[in-house]
Amino acid sequence: MNTPDDLLKKVISHCKEYGFIYPSSEIYDGLSATYDYGPNGAELKNNLREYWWKAMVQMNENIVGLDAAIFMHPSTWKASGHIEAFNDPLIDNKDSKKRYRADVLIEDHIEKIRGKIQKEVKKAAKRFGESFDEEQFLNTNPRVLKNQEKISSIQERMKTLLDDEDLKGVKELIEDLGIADPVSGSKNWTDVRQFNLMFSTELGSLSEGANKVYLRPETAQGIFVNFSNVQKTGRMKIPFGIAQTGKAFRNEIIARQFIFRMREFEQMEMQYFVKPGTEIEHYEYWKKKRQQWHELLALGKEKYRTHDHIKLAHYANAACDIEYDFPMGFKELEGIHSRTDFDLKGHEEESGKKLRYFDPEENESYTPYVVETSIGLDRLFLAVMSSSYKEEKQKDGSERTLLSIPDFLAPVKAVVMPLTKKDGLPEKAREIMSSLQTELMCKYDEKDSIGKRYRRQDAVGTPYCITIDHDTLSDNSVTIRERDSMKQERVNIQQLPQLLEEKTSVSHVLKSLSAD
Numbered sequence: 001m002n003t004p005d006d007l008l009k010k011v012i013s014h015c016k017e018y019g020f021i022y023p024s025s026e027i028y029d030g031l032s033a034t035y036d037y038g039p040n041g042a043e044l045k046n047n048l049r050e051y052w053w054k055a056m057v058q059m060n061e062n063i064v065g066l067d068a069a070i071f072m073h074p075s076t077w078k079a080s081g082h083i084e085a086f087n088d089p090l091i092d093n094k095d096s097k098k099r100y101r102a103d104v105l106i107e108d109h110i111e112k113i114r115g116k117i118q119k120e121v122k123k124a125a126k127r128f129g130e131s132f133d134e135e136q137f138l139n140t141n142p143r144v145l146k147n148q149e150k151i152s153s154i155q156e157r158m159k160t161l162l163d164d165e166d167l168k169g170v171k172e173l174i175e176d177l178g179i180a181d182p183v184s185g186s187k188n189w190t191d192v193r194q195f196n197l198m199f200s201t202e203l204g205s206l207s208e209g210a211n212k213v214y215l216r217p218e219t220a221q222g223i224f225v226n227f228s229n230v231q232k233t234g235r236m237k238i239p240f241g242i243a244q245t246g247k248a249f250r251n252e253i254i255a256r257q258f259i260f261r262m263r264e265f266e267q268m269e270m271q272y273f274v275k276p277g278t279e280i281e282h283y284e285y286w287k288k289k290r291q292q293w294h295e296l297l298a299l300g301k302e303k304y305r306t307h308d309h310i311k312l313a314h315y316a317n318a319a320c321d322i323e324y325d326f327p328m329g330f331k332e333l334e335g336i337h338s339r340t341d342f343d344l345k346g347h348e349e350e351s352g353k354k355l356r357y358f359d360p361e362e363n364e365s366y367t368p369y370v371v372e373t374s375i376g377l378d379r380l381f382l383a384v385m386s387s388s389y390k391e392e393k394q395k396d397g398s399e400r401t402l403l404s405i406p407d408f409l410a411p412v413k414a415v416v417m418p419l420t421k422k423d424g425l426p427e428k429a430r431e432i433m434s435s436l437q438t439e440l441m442c443k444y445d446e447k448d449s450i451g452k453r454y455r456r457q458d459a460v461g462t463p464y465c466i467t468i469d470h471d472t473l474s475d476n477s478v479t480i481r482e483r484d485s486m487k488q489e490r491v492n493i494q495q496l497p498q499l500l501e502e503k504t505s506v507s508h509v510l511k512s513l514s515a516d
């Protein structure tokens with residue numbers, strides 16, 4: 001059985017060994033918290049991005065795509081509030097010299113209390129057996145109630161302190177809770193101070209800061225500044241959405257936990273423009289819709305939970321995170337936010353240009369409200385890898401390492417393998433490979449024994465292996481072996497394209513999404 005720590009370590013080394021993710025510029029010993037996606041990683045990432053894009057843009061008539069530049073006019077970040085307020089509260093431990101986000105230290109402390117509640121629940125479930133009523137237990141058990149009260153009071157105190165930017169108070173809270181440095185156990189903390197997360201650089205030839213530009217810390221602002229362009233050129237009617245995927249950059253205080261928190265990462269964001277007053281209805285819709293989208297990834301329903309924000313940003317009137325049970329515990333995977341008209345109004349003021357919508361049905365013009373869904377592609381990648389990684393004992397005592405990646409996401413959908421390198425089998429296999437290659441990502445493999453080839457494909461998550469043997473030449477049939485069950489079936493070559501298409505294409509997943 002893997003401990004969470006083991007699992008993360010194993011996923012990291014598996015990613016490297018099988019061409020999913022390498023440390024960036026590794027020949028120079030890498031660059032902290034920066035990673036490169038290898039051949040299999042690039043495929044998986046493309047497939048995840050495609051699933052998101054198709055679910056958003058292809059499946060919704062009123063959502064369109066955008067690909068905005070990473071550099072934007074510096075005023076963008078003034079209007080959005082990033083220059084002034086895109087800060088994290090930073091704290092250092094004087095003994096270990098380690099740096100932390102103060103709010104994360106407090107959240108981790110809350111998570112420990114939650115862990116205690118979960119322990120009580122497990123114990124009681126064992127004691128009461130079938131008759132156990134979890135809800136009743138949570139509402140009545142004195143120890144659970146005491147811990148829940150503790151959580152609420154810490155959360156409330158933290159919210160007030162962060163809202164008031166009371167950094168002294170945040171430090172006091174850390175001290176009152178007796179939070180120690182997770183590495184050294186020391187409680188010798190510095191004061192808390194704010195740290196701006198934006199990277200900046202100079203555009204063109206240098207001249208006293210006038211040409212200072214920022215690497216975008218989120219893709220959303222590219223959507224807001226293009227609101228009128230897209231609305232007018234696409235003749236979009238409210239409600240409508242603009243979707244975008246792309247790189248974002250944040251100088252994170254502590255970037256760690258592999259690709260969970262990086263300084264350069266990819267976001268997939270959709271901003272949905274709605275009539276003011278209807279935003280909560282749309283927010284609820286997108287909250288549900290995004291959960292369905294995640295469920296269809298088949299990573300396990302129990303691996304998700306939603307967490308409503310207690311500390312709402314000053315411009316938001318509702319917000320939640322979809323959290324995933326990563327190897328290091330439940331953490332944010334996606335955010336859904338009702339952002340009011342904060343961004344469009346901010347850009348109107350800063351640019352002096354109107355960013356309004358004339359509603360022909362109401363015969364009035366207004367600044368739309370925005371509901372946004374924002375997910376990190378790299379975090380999604382980690383969720384898929386960590387839920388798919390398995391070590392299985394075989395009947396013969398041997399072990400296999402397997403990535404049970406959902407078929408439609410697998411980097412390679414099928415591998416074509418001649419049983420031997422002679423007797424015309426490679427030629428037949430190449431013929432089959434050519435007939436499949438135009439429809440789906442497949443590979444050819446004739447090296448080593450069939451058993452070894454199966455193991456190689458299991459390790460990179462290829463769902464189907466197609467073996468060409470001597471019978472193939474006479475009866476036109478092949479053996480198709482499924483990765484997870486290892487079941488083998490004999491099928492006619494003619495049936496292969498349709499069979500593989502049905503099993504591995506994203507279309508059937510999109511159909512289920514639209515049926516819900």
Ligand code: ATP
Pocket residue numbers: 218250252259260261262263264265266267332333334335374375376377378379
């Ligand atoms: P966190 O609280 O974990 O720092 P956030 O609330 O700042 O995240 P958002 O600004 O809502 O994150 O960004 C939307 C999404 O972008 C997040 O849900 C996450 O999946 C992803 N994301 C944010 N920061 C990073 C990062 N440093 N590395 C990888 N993905 C990230």
